[in-house]
Amino acid sequence: MSYPSGDLRDQLAHVGAEAVRSGLVVGSGGNLSAREPGADACWVTATDTWLDRLQRPEFSLLRISDGAVLDGHPTPSSEWRLHTHTYRARPDVNALIHLHPQTSVLLAALGHEITLVTTDHSYYVREVVVRPYVRPGTDGLAQDAADAVAGGANAVILGHHGCSVLGETVELAHKRAFNLEEAARTTAMAIMLGTQAGAIPACPPGYVEAMLRDRAP
Numbered sequence: 695m696s697y698p699s700g701d702l703r704d705q706l707a708h709v710g711a712e713a714v715r716s717g718l719v720v721g722s723g724g725n726l727s728a729r730e731p732g733a734d735a736c737w738v739t740a741t742d743t744w745l746d747r748l749q750r751p752e753f754s755l756l757r758i759s760d761g762a763v764l765d766g767h768p769t770p771s772s773e774w775r776l777h778t779h780t781y782r783a784r785p786d787v788n789a790l791i792h793l794h795p796q797t798s799v800l801l802a803a804l805g806h807e808i809t810l811v812t813t814d815h816s817y818y819v820r821e822v823v824v825r826p827y828v829r830p831g832t833d834g835l836a837q838d839a840a841d842a843v844a845g846g847a848n849a850v851i852l853g854h855h856g857c858s859v860l861g862e863t864v865e866l867a868h869k870r871a872f873n874l875e876e877a878a879r880t881t882a883m884a885i886m887l888g889t890q891a892g893a894i895p896a897c898p899p900g901y902v903e904a905m906l907r908d909r910a911p
């Protein structure tokens with residue numbers, strides 16, 4: 695079955711359901727958004743929603759430039775600033791997946807780097823930025839997360855809290871978010887198998903460059 699297309703709210707509902715089904719987060723741990731193509735507007739999950747039960751009325755359409763609610767649910771997630779700040783910092787990004795994945799957050803809290811071991815981890819995630827704790831739901835957190843990705847990174851761990859993962863499409867952000875937590879789980883498994891945290895072998899560095907070269911027109 696191909697990835698859902700069409701209404702962005704349906705695509706985000708698919709991400710939410712899959713995130714819970716695969717054990718990436720527990721029921722309400724995160725919020726999701728997608729930018730309307732070419733518009734100063736994005737759909738963000740509403741407050742008090744469960745990620746595995748998202749319906750179209752549970753999204754708010756926000757103006758990216760000032761956060762005004764334009765349509766849909768009147769009360770967006772308390773983390774809505776994370777989404778608008780990031781879209782303002784990254785015009786190339788059209789989807790943001792903010793989740794609370796346990797293993798990624800645990801490794802960052804322990805000071806362990808998340809190693810990108812497999813070709814999938816390396817291709818989709820590329821780079822993981824780790825930021826210190828900032829109180830969730832604040833303008834400070836939103837600004838810090840936007841600053842962390844301004845240089846082009848697409849995966850950020852927000853200390854003791856969650857991740858912010860970006861993509862040009864909902865599908866790409868989804869693959870990145872899943873591969874980030876998968877890389878964290880693989881790293882944790884390597885540590886439990888007795889590997890020193892700094893000695894876990896990463897995917898060979900030439901892999902992504904070779905893939906991009908082969909796919910170039």
Ligand SMILES: [Zn+2]
Nearest residue numbers: 724773830856
């Ligand atoms: Zn959060």
